Amino acid sequence: xxxxxxRDDETDRGPRTRNEHARARGRAWGGAARWLIPMGPALFLxxxxxxxxxxxxxxxxxxxxxxxxxxxxxxxxxGTANFERLIADTRFLDATxxxxxxxxxxxxxxxxLGLTLALLMRNRSGAVRATVGAIVVGAWVVPxxxxxFVWYAFLEREGTLNALLGFFGAEPQNxxxxxxxLAVVLAxxxxxxxxxxxxxxxxxxxxxxxxxxxxxxxxxxSFQVLWFVVLPLLRRTLATTLLLITxxxxxxxxxxxxxxxGGPGSSSTTLPLLMYQEALRMGDLGYGTAIALxxxxxxxxxxxxxxxxxxxxxxx
Amino acid sequence: MSGERRGGRTGxxxxxxxxxxxAGAFLTYVVLGGLALVFLLPxxxxxFASVDSEPSLRAGLPTSLTLDxxxxxxxxxxxxxxxxxxxxxxxxxxxxxxFCSMLAAYPLSRxxxxxxxxxxxxxxxxxxxxITAIMVPVYGMFVQADLLNSLTATTLFLAASTLPFGxxxxxxxxxxxxxxxxxxxxxxxxxxxxxLRYLVAPLLAxxxxxxxxxxxxxxxxxxxxxxxxxxxxxxxxxxxxxxxxFGQYGSVRYGxxxxxxxxxxxxxxxxxxxxxxxxxxxxxxxxxxKG
Numbered sequence: 326x327x328x329x330x331x332r333d334d335e336t337d338r339g340p341r342t343r344n345e346h347a348r349a350r351g352r353a354w355g356g357a358a359r360w361l362i363p364m365g366p367a368l369f370l371x372x373x374x375x376x377x378x379x380x381x382x383x384x385x386x387x388x389x390x391x392x393x394x395x396x397x398x399x400x401x402x403x404g405t406a407n408f409e410r411l412i413a414d415t416r417f418l419d420a421t422x423x424x425x426x427x428x429x430x431x432x433x434x435x436x437x438l439g440l441t442l443a444l445l446m447r448n449r450s451g452a453v454r455a456t457v458g459a460i461v462v463g464a465w466v467v468p469x470x471x472x473x474f475v476w477y478a479f480l481e482r483e484g485t486l487n488a489l490l491g492f493f494g495a496e497p498q499n500x501x502x503x504x505x506x507l508a509v510v511l512a513x514x515x516x517x518x519x520x521x522x523x524x525x526x527x528x529x530x531x532x533x534x535x536x537x538x539x540x541x542x543x544x545x546x547s548f549q550v551l552w553f554v555v556l557p558l559l560r561r562t563l564a565t566t567l568l569l570i571t572x573x574x575x576x577x578x579x580x581x582x583x584x585x586x587g588g589p590g591s592s593s594t595t596l597p598l599l600m601y602q603e604a605l606r607m608g609d610l611g612y613g614t615a616i617a618l619x620x621x622x623x624x625x626x627x628x629x630x631x632x633x634x635x636x637x638x639x640x641x
Numbered sequence: 642m643s644g645e646r647r648g649g650r651t652g653x654x655x656x657x658x659x660x661x662x663x664a665g666a667f668l669t670y671v672v673l674g675g676l677a678l679v680f681l682l683p684x685x686x687x688x689f690a691s692v693d694s695e696p697s698l699r700a701g702l703p704t705s706l707t708l709d710x711x712x713x714x715x716x717x718x719x720x721x722x723x724x725x726x727x728x729x730x731x732x733x734x735x736x737x738x739x740f741c742s743m744l745a746a747y748p749l750s751r752x753x754x755x756x757x758x759x760x761x762x763x764x765x766x767x768x769x770x771x772i773t774a775i776m777v778p779v780y781g782m783f784v785q786a787d788l789l790n791s792l793t794a795t796t797l798f799l800a801a802s803t804l805p806f807g808x809x810x811x812x813x814x815x816x817x818x819x820x821x822x823x824x825x826x827x828x829x830x831x832x833x834x835x836x837l838r839y840l841v842a843p844l845l846a847x848x849x850x851x852x853x854x855x856x857x858x859x860x861x862x863x864x865x866x867x868x869x870x871x872x873x874x875x876x877x878x879x880x881x882x883x884x885x886x887f888g889q890y891g892s893v894r895y896g897x898x899x900x901x902x903x904x905x906x907x908x909x910x911x912x913x914x915x916x917x918x919x920x921x922x923x924x925x926x927x928x929x930x931k932g
Contacts (some may be wrong), residue, residue, distance in 0.1 A: 361746035367745035367804055370737075374801035375767060378778040420917040442676060445669050453670065457677045464680050466913045468862035470884050471687070471902045478690075478895070479683040515680065532877055547665075569769075576771030578866040583884065585793065597773045604777040605869065613777045620774040628769030632762050 350468070362439070379621065407615035417616065419591060420599040424575065427510060427595050431574045434514035439521025439566075442527055446522075451489060459523075465519030473583025476512040477501065480584075505585045505593040512580055517573065521566050528562030561638065568631045575624055596620050604634040687899045687906075696896035710900035714886075722875060723882035730796045730878055731860040732833075735853040737800035742807035742852055743845060747810070747837050748816040751823070761812070761815070767805035768826065776869050783870055790872045799866060803856045814848030815841065854916045856907050879905045 330523050389403045411417050442461060446454050464472070479485050487497035499607035500508050540550045550569075579599040581587065582609035587602065594602070596616060604613020686700035691704035691710055704901065713765040714720050749757055780789075788794035823836040823864060831839075860866075877885070884902050 350668070360752055360754055363744040363837075365744075367741040367808060370741060370797060370801040370804055371767070374779070374798045375775070375805075378775045378782055379770075381782055382775065382778040385778060434846055438676075442673075445673050445676075449669070449673070453673065457673050460680045461678045462913075463910070464682065465909050467684070467906055468864070468880060468909060470862075470864045470880055470887075471906050474883075474887060474898065474902050475683040475687050478686045478698045478700075481698050485682060485686060485700040488699045488701075515683065518680075571862070572769045572771065576773035578773045583887070597771075600774070600777055605780065610777065610781050614781070617774045617777045620771060624769065624771045624774060625766075628766050631769050632765050634766065636762065 337635070379597055382614050382618050382621065385611055386618045389610075389611045394497065403611070407612050410612065411615050411619070416591060416594070416599060420594050420596050423506065424595040426506060427513075428571065428574050430506075430510040431513045431517065431577075432570050435517045435521045435570055436511065436563075436567065438514060438518045440525050442518065442522045443525035446526065447529055461522055462519045464515050465517065467516070469516070469579040470583055472512060472516050473580050476508070476515070476580075477584050480508050501585050502589050507573060509577075509581045509593055512584060513574065513577055516580065517570065520573075521570060524562055524566045524569075525559070528559050530559050561634075565631065565634060568627055568634070572627055572631070573626055575620065575627075690895050690899035692900075693811040693896060696899065698895060710894075710896035711904070713894075714901050714904075716740055719881075719882065719886065720900050720901065723877050724905075725876035726792065726876060727880065728911060729925055730792060731800060733796040734799035734803065734860050735856040737797070738803050738807040738856045739811075739849045739853040741800070741804060742811040743810050743842070745808050745836075746811035746815050747833075747841065749812050751820065751833075758864050761809070764805045764808050769810060772802050772863075773865055776865060780869050789870065790876060792876055795867060795870045798870065799860045799863065800856070802866070802920045803859055807852045807856065810899070811845070811848060812844055818844050851916055854912050858912050858916070861909050861912075 333527075386407055387402060387404060389401050391407070426466075442457070446457060467475070477484075481487075482497055482499040484500075485502065491497065536554055537550050540554045545553065576597055577595070578601065581593055581595060581598055582601075585593045587598040591599075597620065600613050600616040600620065603609050603616060607613075666859065682700065686698070689700055689703055690696040692706050692708065693701075693706045694707040694709070696703075696710070748754065748799075749761065754760075757880045818841060822840050826836045826840060827833075862880065864884065867878045868881050868884070871881070872884075883898075883905050886901055887898055
């Protein structure tokens with residue numbers, strides 16, 4: 326018990342002291358029941374609908390589970406066949422490349438745009454901040470399906486973008502066909518920028534003014550202040566935000582599904598869309614699950630880094 | 642937020658007082674205005690087309706105003722039933738998440754449990770996992786357990802998917818409530834349940850409301866989960882129905898699509914405003930906002 330208590334002391338645990346802990350612990354309320362009963366419902370839900378499916382993923386990815394046909398009745402263990410198929414499958418490779426491009430484009434775009442907005446909105450009047458903030462956050466709050474619709478309308482041959490470009494004499498084209506990946510990247514940046522803008526605004530507000538002032542007095546230009554003083558102080562905010570954006574972006578399905586449904590051909594089929602097509606359109610659950618597992622492993626790694634970073638922060 | 646605002650105001654004075662920065666400030670406003678316009682443009686289509694008597698895919702001021710698109714979609718099959726299904730599943734998930742989070746977070750906050758830290762880190766880890774990726778195995782599980790097309794099971798799954806973040810948030814809220822009151826109650830012989838019920842719960846109510854509304858906002862916008870787990874049309878929530886409407890008539894009845902999208906969007910916008918007010922502008926719940 327002593328070890329547990331001392332380990333607790335390493336971290337900031339709110340207003341309670343060790344003594345209060347001991348008193349809480351010392352109350353006669355018997356054994357495991359005191360936490361098992363209240364935590365029961367949550368544990369049940371998490372195990373049944375969260376941990377269960379993940380474990381099932383691992384198992385099913387080693388079988389030829391299918392939705393229909395003979396394989397549906399008799400699911401067999403096929404070992405690593407699904408993964409061998411996965412590695413050999415060019416569509417999986419293409420989808421992985423598209424996912425990486427999508428990810429890099431979105432994360433880069435959201436970070437630059439979010440940081441720019443946060444920086445520009447600092448030191449501006451409340452009305453400007455409120456208006457611009459509300460518009461950007463509005464894009465974020467809109468449900469993903471609706472975001473898909475409005476961007477479909479924006480980029481379609483008859484859409485707003487072509488109307489605007491028409492002023493400059495550009496030929497109308499259906500951007501969802503000519504540049505599908507760029508289209509979904511733009512739409513996702515549009516939807517996601519608010520999140521990075523908000524975290525960077527919060528991070529910027531914690532940068533002490535006197536540091537910047539001191540640098541300015543020493544003759545640093547605005548850009549130098551930003552690059553050498555502000556950004557280094559934002560490092561941790563940047564890192565967590567990048568991780569969270571990555572975790573959000575890697576699983577984007579609805580937006581792409583609504584706008585292009587992975588097409589034309591498979592030129593915007595990222596891993597979540599490939600997973601959906603294989604498992605639910607083609608009914609090949611085993612293979613679809615193998616793709617799901619690949620996604621889970623990648624996201625899981627990012628999530629581990631995220632937890633590790635937060636736990637380090639907590640120990641400071 | 643107040644601190645941030647104060648910082649902003651002194652900053653503004655600094656900018657004005659420094660000569661030569663006025664032009665820079667003007668440029669900033671121009672860039673900000675441009676960016677705001679770019680963000681607004683795609684949304685304008687939805688607003689304008691929904692009341693335009695001759696809607697197209699182009700965002701343009703309506704030639705003449707009409708509410709016909711709204712009245713046209715106001716049928717049980719298109720709007721009422723799907724919206725009702727959405728309310729049932731999302732509100733159900735919100736209540737379940739808030740309640741289970743409170744029960745689970747209380748021992749995590751108040752007792753010195755040996756597995757507390759590993760459990761909390763697992764919960765945090767789970768908030769990062771993509772729900773999209775576990776939908777295929779969940780589908781397989783639902784098929785085998787004969788739960789497919791069940792509103793109850795879908796509600797439970799939605800609750801489970803937001804539970805990790807709910808527990809995390811609630812635990813932080815309970816940490817902020819002083820333990821002294823409860824200790825006094827324990828001395829007087831109150832049980833843990835009584836102290837949770839009569840002392841913690843009232844103080845936790847605003848926090849639980851935030852957890853509940855957060856769950857409502859995320860699940861209301863969630864398309865993939867009901868799209869996979871619910872198969873019959875009469876059980877479809879609005880997220881899926883508006884998509885099938887798009888598939889059926891999307892390329893012709895723009896006005897109605899825009900009107901439906903607007904109807905479906907407004908509740909989340911309203912709820913979001915309530916939460917961001919309640920959180921005092923600190924957008925702490927951005928952390929787990931996923932599509």
